[in-house]
Amino acid sequence: MDITVHFAARIVEAVRRVAVEEILPRYRSVASDSAAASQPRKKHDGTLVTEADFAAQRALVRQLAAFEDVPVLAEEMTPQEQAAIWLKDGCFWCVDPLDGTRNFSESIPYFAVSVALMEGRRAVFGTVYDPIADEAFYAARGAGAWLNATPLILPSNAPPLSAATAEVSLRREGPRLRGELKHRMPFARRKASGSAALSWCHLAAARVDLYLDAGQMAWDFAAGALILEEAGGRCATFDNDGFWAPSDLRRSVIAARSPALFEAWRDWVRKAL
Numbered sequence: 001m002d003i004t005v006h007f008a009a010r011i012v013e014a015v016r017r018v019a020v021e022e023i024l025p026r027y028r029s030v031a032s033d034s035a036a037a038s039q040p041r042k043k044h045d046g047t048l049v050t051e052a053d054f055a056a057q058r059a060l061v062r063q064l065a066a067f068e069d070v071p072v073l074a075e076e077m078t079p080q081e082q083a084a085i086w087l088k089d090g091c092f093w094c095v096d097p098l099d100g101t102r103n104f105s106e107s108i109p110y111f112a113v114s115v116a117l118m119e120g121r122r123a124v125f126g127t128v129y130d131p132i133a134d135e136a137f138y139a140a141r142g143a144g145a146w147l148n149a150t151p152l153i154l155p156s157n158a159p160p161l162s163a164a165t166a167e168v169s170l171r172r173e174g175p176r177l178r179g180e181l182k183h184r185m186p187f188a189r190r191k192a193s194g195s196a197a198l199s200w201c202h203l204a205a206a207r208v209d210l211y212l213d214a215g216q217m218a219w220d221f222a223a224g225a226l227i228l229e230e231a232g233g234r235c236a237t238f239d240n241d242g243f244w245a246p247s248d249l250r251r252s253v254i255a256a257r258s259p260a261l262f263e264a265w266r267d268w269v270r271k272a273l
Contacts, residue, residue, distance in 0.1 A: 094223075115223060116222035158260070203233060
């Protein structure tokens with residue numbers, strides 16, 4: 001699929017518009033403790049969802065169909081609906097209407113909208129929009145990555161593993177890796193943000209150096225992994241150097257912002273596992 005500059009700009013603007021119209025007004029209500037604020041509730045997998053998630057998803061489904069009328073695989077669908085689209089292995093949109101719902105519901109200004117166009121279960125275009133910072137990250141396969149109108153090109157130099165800052169999420173991982181990180185942390189600083197999509201993008205912008213996640217769903221990684229790769233970063237799963245090779249809807253993440261740092265980080269993680 002040929003992703004033109006015009007196509008990319010229109011998608012980015014559509015995602016921005018949905019965030020401004022559907023998410024930000026609800027966030028202001030949450031932040032002001034308004035009685036009208038949507039209250040989060042738990043889904044079948046234990047994660048949170050709010051009315052903002054559903055409103056943004058409905059708006060995105062409508063708008064994306066006007067650009068490419070293919071199925072939409074979105075977070076706020078049933079697992080059966082998600083699997084049916086994923087397993088067809090065709091062209092589809094992959095959408096997280098509000099990545100960082102817990103942050104949103106607790107008035108923490110760190111959440112995003114993530115949209116990717118998939119072909120053969122690989123992202124060919126992706127955008128992540130942070131409505132608080134007004135930052136639109138986007139990339140097209142083989143054509144590069146951008147932050148707003150500025151090309152995202154990771155510097156060739158990166159700190160050694162021992163001096164790096166890592167974003168880590170191990171909620172679904174067993175005690176061994178958590179124990180290894182606790183007792184012999186190989187990097188200098190560790191953080192956790194609560195938004196997978198923004199974690200990918202901040203790695204692509206060299207705001208952090210490493211990323212580790214025990215398990216993400218397609219809507220968590222689809223746009224962000226493409227943006228990182230097109231900016232010059234590297235990623236893999238716990239057991240596969242080809243990040244896009246697995247056919248699973250959920251996969252683990254090992255990523256870094258330079259090839260040399262990636263190799264050191266990947267080797268450490270796999271040894272720790």
